[in-house]
Amino acid sequence: MKKFSSLLLFIIILTICLTIGSCLKNSYTQQEFRIQVDSIHAPDTIFSNIPFDIEFFGTVGWDGCYSFSNFYKTTNNNDILIEVLGMYNNKDRECPDVMVYLDGRKFNTTITGHGIYNIKITQPDYSSLEKQIFVK
Secondary structure, three states: OHHHHHHHHHHHHHHHHHHHHHHHHOOOOEEEEEOOOOEEEOOOEEOOOOOEEEEEEOEEEOOOOEEEEEEEEEEEOOEEEEEEEEEEEOOOOOOOOOOEEOOOEEEEEOOOOOEEEEEEEEOOOOOEEEEEEEEO
16 A cells, blocks of 8 residues: 555656646746847938937847847937847747847937937947938
């Protein structure tokens, strides 16, 4: 009888461990993150109140679970602060083996004032990639 109880206890513990392990395997992550921008292209001179494009280049992620999400812009005097945000989502459990890039993704914006403005792209480590433009 003692052998049977030990065997039954072992089977119950094994079943619990396998159940917990399969639940952990099926969990997924969805997380927003700041993308590392390698470079931008923008005009050196623009006219106020006329929209213009800023093109962004950099690596979004190392597999198909990474994607571009959106741009987030704030202004502080003559500084235009832009964050480029991505999303990591492995909901489908399998991430295609493909690199994901910004590839010149465009952000259209307008500046209403005149003078010298600084475009500052906030990087994941909170440093900035900067470009100065003149607004006529």
